[in-house]
Amino acid sequence: MAILVTPQTRVLVQGITGSFGAKHAQLSLDYGSHIVAGVTPGKGGQFFEHGSHKVPIFDTVEEAAHQTGATVSAVFVPPPFAADAILESADAGLALVVAITEGIPINDMIRVKAKIQGGKTRLIGPNCPGLVTPGEGKDSHGGCRIGIAPGYIHKKGNVGVVSRSGTLTYEAVWQLTSRGYGQSTCVGIGGDPVNGTSHLDVLQMFNEDPETEAIIMIGEIGGSAEEEAAEWAGAHCKKPIAGFIAGTTAPPGRRMGHAGAIVSGGKGTAEGKIAAMKAAGIAVAETPSVMAETLLRLWGKL
Amino acid sequence: MNIHEYQARELFQKFGVASQKGKSAFTPQEAEQAAIALGADQIVVKAQIHAGGRGKGTFKNGFKGGVHLCKTPAEVRHLAEQMLGQTLVTHQTGPEGRVVNTLLVAEAVDISRELYFAILFDRASSAPMIIASTEGGMDIEAVAEHSPEKILRITIDPLLGIQPYQTRKIAAALGLRGPLMTQASKLFTALYRTYIESDCTLVEINPLVVTPDGRLLALDAKFNFDDNALYRQPAIVAMRDIAEEDPREVAASEFNLNYIGLDGNIACLVNGAGLAMATMDIIQHSGGSPANFLDVGGGATKEQVSAAFKIILGDKAVKGIMVNIFGGIMDCNVIAHGIVDAARETGLNLPLVVRLEGNNVEAGKKTLAESGLPLLSASSMADAAAKIVAAVKAA
Numbered sequence: 001m002a003i004l005v006t007p008q009t010r011v012l013v014q015g016i017t018g019s020f021g022a023k024h025a026q027l028s029l030d031y032g033s034h035i036v037a038g039v040t041p042g043k044g045g046q047f048f049e050h051g052s053h054k055v056p057i058f059d060t061v062e063e064a065a066h067q068t069g070a071t072v073s074a075v076f077v078p079p080p081f082a083a084d085a086i087l088e089s090a091d092a093g094l095a096l097v098v099a100i101t102e103g104i105p106i107n108d109m110i111r112v113k114a115k116i117q118g119g120k121t122r123l124i125g126p127n128c129p130g131l132v133t134p135g136e137g138k139d140s141h142g143g144c145r146i147g148i149a150p151g152y153i154h155k156k157g158n159v160g161v162v163s164r165s166g167t168l169t170y171e172a173v174w175q176l177t178s179r180g181y182g183q184s185t186c187v188g189i190g191g192d193p194v195n196g197t198s199h200l201d202v203l204q205m206f207n208e209d210p211e212t213e214a215i216i217m218i219g220e221i222g223g224s225a226e227e228e229a230a231e232w233a234g235a236h237c238k239k240p241i242a243g244f245i246a247g248t249t250a251p252p253g254r255r256m257g258h259a260g261a262i263v264s265g266g267k268g269t270a271e272g273k274i275a276a277m278k279a280a281g282i283a284v285a286e287t288p289s290v291m292a293e294t295l296l297r298l299w300g301k302l
Numbered sequence: 303m304n305i306h307e308y309q310a311r312e313l314f315q316k317f318g319v320a321s322q323k324g325k326s327a328f329t330p331q332e333a334e335q336a337a338i339a340l341g342a343d344q345i346v347v348k349a350q351i352h353a354g355g356r357g358k359g360t361f362k363n364g365f366k367g368g369v370h371l372c373k374t375p376a377e378v379r380h381l382a383e384q385m386l387g388q389t390l391v392t393h394q395t396g397p398e399g400r401v402v403n404t405l406l407v408a409e410a411v412d413i414s415r416e417l418y419f420a421i422l423f424d425r426a427s428s429a430p431m432i433i434a435s436t437e438g439g440m441d442i443e444a445v446a447e448h449s450p451e452k453i454l455r456i457t458i459d460p461l462l463g464i465q466p467y468q469t470r471k472i473a474a475a476l477g478l479r480g481p482l483m484t485q486a487s488k489l490f491t492a493l494y495r496t497y498i499e500s501d502c503t504l505v506e507i508n509p510l511v512v513t514p515d516g517r518l519l520a521l522d523a524k525f526n527f528d529d530n531a532l533y534r535q536p537a538i539v540a541m542r543d544i545a546e547e548d549p550r551e552v553a554a555s556e557f558n559l560n561y562i563g564l565d566g567n568i569a570c571l572v573n574g575a576g577l578a579m580a581t582m583d584i585i586q587h588s589g590g591s592p593a594n595f596l597d598v599g600g601g602a603t604k605e606q607v608s609a610a611f612k613i614i615l616g617d618k619a620v621k622g623i624m625v626n627i628f629g630g631i632m633d634c635n636v637i638a639h640g641i642v643d644a645a646r647e648t649g650l651n652l653p654l655v656v657r658l659e660g661n662n663v664e665a666g667k668k669t670l671a672e673s674g675l676p677l678l679s680a681s682s683m684a685d686a687a688a689k690i691v692a693a694v695k696a697a
Contacts, residue, residue: 105531110460150630165576167628194428246579249586257560257575257597288580289684
């Protein structure tokens with residue numbers, strides 16, 4: 001089953017004609033994902049061509065969704081236009097919007113979040129690597145890849161991965177795949193302080209997903225999302241969880257690359273998050289090199 | 303991004319936030335002229351640096367205090383001569399201190415009450431939040447800890463913005479009644495406009511004062527701005543003072559690199575913010591001490607890697623370098639060439655450990671091995687950290 005998306009999911013790309021969106025639309029097509037439409041205002045009627053693929057481009061998300069049956073959007077548009085792009089997809093009634101764009105102003109995102117909250121559209125991101133539900137083929141080909149993660153490092157399997165960081169997610173996925181353990185779905189929820197989907201939301205989905213048997217949750221300093229997820233998991237999650245928190249050595253008051261990665265007023269420290277995770281029975285990896293190993297031990301596979 | 307106090311006052315003027323009269327001065331002559339123009343009985347002269355603790359600071363020339371009260375324009379000029387161009391050391395600047403290039407010359411107001419008022423981005427509610435307290439002029443963190451009942455928090459609906467009833471509620475809680483309530487509503491509304499229209503993440507007024515003649519004034523302000531929104535805030539960007547920033551961080555930002563200097567001696571160069579933090583952590587876990595945070599981003603070019611090396615090597619405390627790249631999409635061989643070129647260009651003679659993983663990794667490792675450079679290859683993050691810590695200890 002996986003969560004959020006399956007290999008059959010039909011995806012449209014907002015910003016498909018920009019260099020960033022185009023490159024990753026090509027990589028998703030190569031991976032075997034169903035990129036069925038592109039949206040670039042003013043270029044409706046043209047096509048996005050890649051190898052044997054000819055993806056129609058539309059002026060609006062509503063037209064693209066209506067004519068191609070796309071239910072999910074990947075947002076690659078630049079920061080000044082990204083909030084509007086997310087709202088457009090929500091207005092068109094899409095089930096899921098995955099915002100890859102990094103650098104959206106906070107004031108834009110708080111309005112977007114307030115507007116779509118309680119509606120039928122789920123937002124993942126922004127400033128995230130997207131999500132991957134690996135496929136059955138060689139190097140997990142045939143899966144659903146939305147965003148910028150490298151597809152080939154994945155393997156179809158039963159571990160759910162949720163993370164605020166891109167490359168740290170790839171690290172965990174690669175550790176799992178190298179040891180022969182595949183993934184149900186890998187979700188990058190993004191490094192911004194305002195995001196659409198939290199660790200907790202994803203843990204709840206993994207908990208209900210019959211295909212997911214164990215979970216890796218990766219967090220970093222800043223905010224309290226990891227603590228909230230851990231508290232819930234301690235009381236409700238039926239599946240083994242291993243975790244890692246980046247930023248033990250980060251100085252307070254400094255933003256560590258991600259807009260949301262900051263310890264301020266003594267809050268959002270790695271120590272606090274690690275303690276909350278341990279209290280909830282989550283096995284915390286001592287170093288990022290042993291994320292998979294820590295899970296496999298807890299899961300009884302080692 | 304931060305701004306100076308005199309720049310904050312410029313924003314207040316633009317948005318109609320009541321404050322005391324004042325002017326910036328770059329020379330002793332300007333300071334004297336500003337004092338004459340104010341025509342006030344009492345004048346305050348304040349050194350303009352981004353760090354706090356100015357009043358209790360000491361200049362390197364021995365002159366005490368970055369904030370002074372005086373009565374005449376001649377006194378102002380005399381003070382300015384001893385402050386301008388001098389280095390002020392406070393508990394927040396570190397021993398190197400900051401050079402004072404600007405003074406704020408302002409009317410010193412009599413104060414009957416000191417209050418606290420701030421608007422900040424609240425992460426938990428994903429909304430702007432107002433924090434107000436009757437305990438102004440003090441450290442608000444301490445008030446929050448010892449007397450939490452004296453702190454009022456009000457979340458603002460981002461779609462509605464601040465509502466008049468909310469401004470009255472805050473005014474009432476602060477004891478601002480009668481004519482002061484009208485002034486308060488106006489001031490809070492103007493500050494909210496300042497916060498939203500300037501894309502702030504924090505506007506803190508401490509203290510917000512009531513004067514004996516019944517005026518409500520924002521006396522001192524601290525602003526933080528959302529870096530993501532600077533592209534649409536040219537007036538704010540123009541206020542940036544490069545001299546107040548770490549020169550290494552300024553150099554890094556010119557190449558779109560995310561660099562933060564730390565106290566250790568093992569530099570790291572990593573792609574991705576989460577992995578970069580985790581790399582610092584694993585260096586410490588292995589018994590070393592990280593010299594920096596450095597994220598070269600997802601699509602690093604040869605030029606960026608080269609610039610990153612130069613910035614790292616500009617830190618004389620650095621005794622070794624760990625490169626940690628998970629090249630998901632980016633070609634590891636491109637990164638390998640970047641490392642080799644940068645090491646050659648900079649005449650690198652420090653231990654260098656490289657851990658490459660991902661796309662085209664075999665070609666990348668071959669490039670490194672055939673370079674003839676004395677670098678060590680690592681098979682994992684843990685292996686890389688152990689190797690660089692050992693190499694630095696042996697050196």
